[in-house]
Amino acid sequence: MNQSDTGMDLFFEPRSVAVIGASNTVGKIGYKLMDNIVTGEYRGKLYPINPRDAEVFGLKAYTSITEIEGPVDMVVIAIPASFVLDEVDKCAKKGVKFLVIITSGFSEAGNIEMEKKVVKAARDGGMRVLGPNIFGLYSSRVSLNATFGPKGVKKGSVSIITQSGALGIAMIGMTASEGIGLSSIISVGNKADLDEADLLDYLASDENTRAIMLYIEGITRGERMLGSLRRVTRKKPVIVIKSGRSKRGAMAAASHTGSLAGSDEVFDAVMRQCGVLRAENLEEGFNWLKFIAEAPLPSGKDTVIVTNGGGIGVMATDACEKYGIELLDEPELLRKIFSSSMPSFGSCKNPIDITGQASEVNYREALLAALESDRVHSVMALYCQTADFEKVAYSEMITLIHNEYMRKHKPIAYSLVGGEEVTECVKYLRGRGIPAYQGVYEMVSCFGALYRFRENRLKEVQEEVRIDIGTEAICSMVDGALKDGRDFLLAHEARAVLEAAGISTPKSVIVRNIEEAVGAAERIGYPVVMKIVSRDILHKSDAGGVALDLDDREEVMDAYQLIIRNARKYDPHARIDGIEVSEMVHKGLETIIGARRDRSFGPIIMFGLGGIYVEIMKDVSFRALPLSRSEAISLLKEVRSYPLLLGVRGEESKDIEGIIDVMIRVGSILRSVKRITDMEINPLFVYERGKGVKVVDVRIMIAKDREE
Ligand code: COA
Numbered sequence: 001m002n003q004s005d006t007g008m009d010l011f012f013e014p015r016s017v018a019v020i021g022a023s024n025t026v027g028k029i030g031y032k033l034m035d036n037i038v039t040g041e042y043r044g045k046l047y048p049i050n051p052r053d054a055e056v057f058g059l060k061a062y063t064s065i066t067e068i069e070g071p072v073d074m075v076v077i078a079i080p081a082s083f084v085l086d087e088v089d090k091c092a093k094k095g096v097k098f099l100v101i102i103t104s105g106f107s108e109a110g111n112i113e114m115e116k117k118v119v120k121a122a123r124d125g126g127m128r129v130l131g132p133n134i135f136g137l138y139s140s141r142v143s144l145n146a147t148f149g150p151k152g153v154k155k156g157s158v159s160i161i162t163q164s165g166a167l168g169i170a171m172i173g174m175t176a177s178e179g180i181g182l183s184s185i186i187s188v189g190n191k192a193d194l195d196e197a198d199l200l201d202y203l204a205s206d207e208n209t210r211a212i213m214l215y216i217e218g219i220t221r222g223e224r225m226l227g228s229l230r231r232v233t234r235k236k237p238v239i240v241i242k243s244g245r246s247k248r249g250a251m252a253a254a255s256h257t258g259s260l261a262g263s264d265e266v267f268d269a270v271m272r273q274c275g276v277l278r279a280e281n282l283e284e285g286f287n288w289l290k291f292i293a294e295a296p297l298p299s300g301k302d303t304v305i306v307t308n309g310g311g312i313g314v315m316a317t318d319a320c321e322k323y324g325i326e327l328l329d330e331p332e333l334l335r336k337i338f339s340s341s342m343p344s345f346g347s348c349k350n351p352i353d354i355t356g357q358a359s360e361v362n363y364r365e366a367l368l369a370a371l372e373s374d375r376v377h378s379v380m381a382l383y384c385q386t387a388d389f390e391k392v393a394y395s396e397m398i399t400l401i402h403n404e405y406m407r408k409h410k411p412i413a414y415s416l417v418g419g420e421e422v423t424e425c426v427k428y429l430r431g432r433g434i435p436a437y438q439g440v441y442e443m444v445s446c447f448g449a450l451y452r453f454r455e456n457r458l459k460e461v462q463e464e465v466r467i468d469i470g471t472e473a474i475c476s477m478v479d480g481a482l483k484d485g486r487d488f489l490l491a492h493e494a495r496a497v498l499e500a501a502g503i504s505t506p507k508s509v510i511v512r513n514i515e516e517a518v519g520a521a522e523r524i525g526y527p528v529v530m531k532i533v534s535r536d537i538l539h540k541s542d543a544g545g546v547a548l549d550l551d552d553r554e555e556v557m558d559a560y561q562l563i564i565r566n567a568r569k570y571d572p573h574a575r576i577d578g579i580e581v582s583e584m585v586h587k588g589l590e591t592i593i594g595a596r597r598d599r600s601f602g603p604i605i606m607f608g609l610g611g612i613y614v615e616i617m618k619d620v621s622f623r624a625l626p627l628s629r630s631e632a633i634s635l636l637k638e639v640r641s642y643p644l645l646l647g648v649r650g651e652e653s654k655d656i657e658g659i660i661d662v663m664i665r666v667g668s669i670l671r672s673v674k675r676i677t678d679m680e681i682n683p684l685f686v687y688e689r690g691k692g693v694k695v696v697d698v699r700i701m702i703a704k705d706r707e708e
Contacts, residue, residue, distance in 0.1 A: 012206070013142050135149055414435065481702060
């Protein structure tokens with residue numbers, strides 16, 4: 001998508017801006033906005049609008065937007081909520097393109113209807129709305145600081161989109177003190193119209209933006225947002241900070257899948273799937289942002305650690321393992337690169353330990369050797385304060401080396417460990433835009449983010465696998481159940497859904513008397529399983545409505561009578577639709593495949609190993625749909641018990657292809673039939689490779705109110 005295709009060019013580069021609520025009264029938001037726009041030296045035309053004063057900030061003020069003669073691209077609104085709608089109507093008449101509604105008191109305060117009216121009036125009038133309930137936006141393209149945050153925003157290459165206004169204002173301060181320059185910062189507030197997806201699509205192609213940070217509290221229109229994230233992360237690093245690791249979303253869930261899909265786990269998995277870098281907290285996020293916005297992309301995966309201390313070398317090695325960073329491990333090559341700069345007592349194994357006795361010259365030479373070598377793709381420079389540490393000399397040396405690396409397009413960062421002088425040294429270097437850290441982990445985690453971004457760029461575009469799943473047959477099954485007043489499918493209906501989608505289920509027949517039961521069992525072949533079929537009995541085992549492993553006609557006859565008796569006792573009013581006789585499935589490795597409509601992200605799929613793995617260890621993983629084949633494989637690999645699928649202790653490996661096939665078909669069902677809200681195949685028995693998989697039980701929940 002090109003910038004101009006997004007329709008957002010005039011949002012980031014308005015040629016003229018009007019402020020409704022512009023004020024001469026110090027302390028008012030309308031004053032602060034004018035002050036920031038004027039002192040920020042906005043490059044377009046500025047029109048203050050105020051019903052009382054003839055001039056605001058020395059500029060001619062207008063009593064109404066309609067009085068302005070020239071075109072107005074953007075209007076910033078900072079008047080009380082009750083007056084906003086009238087002004088929006090006037091803006092529509094004027095042909096304004098974008099509204100930036102600072103005003104609070106809309107949906108966040110329960111005033112949902114008013115917010116809807118404002119957005120409708122705006123959209124009908126051909127306008128898009130940012131907000132309401134925001135601190136505004138800053139865009140370096142036209143030097144527009146239409147916020148009531150701090151002045152003097154530093155221009156640069158980072159864009160921030162934030163849902164929290166107060167935190168956003170604080171972030172402007174943090175970027176300034178960290179020396180991070182901004183390309184834009186946008187407060188999205190209630191996201192009544194424009195949201196992250198609209199902005200990301202533009203920023204993906206914005207040549208002024210190298211890295212993007214998102215602060216998210218809640219997600220609306222998640223499926224659309226995931227599409228934008230997938231596109232943008234192939235081009236630019238996107239760092240996300242999400243607050244509220246809450247499990248509330250999961251509590252209302254109807255199925256097992258639902259209770260495992262705690263909103264945070266899903267968020268985490270889905271962000272990873274989209275190539276987004278999720279930071280634990282603001283500090284980590286800003287560390288990554290600063291590093292990643294400046295560092296060149298490494299040309300390969302081989303990293304070298306140069307250190308004058310063995311201990312911190314080991315710490316950094318551990319951290320590299322945690323963050324998936326690969327250390328160059330070719331002893332001969334390392335010796336060749338480093339032997340000339342290495343004192344006789346040093347070690348040429350990676351981490352390259354030149355030891356505490358090494359001189360500053362040795363240290364410098366070792367770093368330069370790493371930077372010069374084509375086989376080293378990134379460098380971590382660790383330094384432990386020694387007795388003769390000279391902070392000025394060290395800082396100068398690092399500054400020189402850093403400038404050298406800039407020319408060589410190789411990422412390098414510095415971690416210093418020691419006392420007060422080291423603290424001062426780090427401060428000095430950071431003040432000059434050099435990525436220096438006091439902690440080893442902080443530095444390594446920045447490289448981790450950079451490498452994950454690199455991997456993401458190299459990843460092939462994921463194609464959704466499309467298969468025919470007999471949508472018509474599935475829909476008629478769902479419609480029938482809905483007409484019947486149910487929000488779930490009966491077992492045989494659920495199985496018919498799977499069969500229609502090409503997922504084979506155990507052979508089974510519903511019978512209504514003993515003779516039919518025996519006939520069915522003989523046709524299916526012994527052993528068989530029998531289960532009660534009743535719309536009033538959801539938990540069949542609790543009702544004594546299940547009999548397993550029935551080997552002959554006598555056992556079938558006895559079971560029939562017992563099941564009916566048990567069901568009557570359990571619920572005398574239960575409507576009994578019959579008894580289901582099915583093939584007894586041989587035991588395989590128990591797995592679970594679930595799918596549901598997440599309130600934020602739309603359809604998601606879950607995989608886990610069954611039994612205790614899922615019950616106790618909650619060893620499951622998630623993906624948002626649509627699912628490509630390679631995503632399905634990575635989903636399987638993510639569960640901790642994945643080695644069980646590969647076969648342990650001489651066992652054959654399991655039929656992984658069979659699992660993937662079922663996952664892709666389940667995903668397609670959920671994507672195609674919106675009235676299906678939850679599906680769970682539990683257990684799915686998996687046999688040895690080539691011997692397939694077998695659905696033992698499936699549950700499907702449905703709802704009327706889904707738009708197809
Ligand atoms: N057209 C143009 N100007 C108008 C107007 C209209 N229809 N109605 C009022 N004004 C003028 C007022 O005369 C006043 O100017 P003055 O100081 O010269 O008298 C100015 O606009 C502001 O109006 P006022 O009624 O004084 O409102 P206020 O400044 O007290 O409050 C808001 C307005 C928007 C700041 C307030 O309603 C609000 O929402 N505050 C919270 C904002 C917020 O926190 N947003 C989220 C941040 S994350």
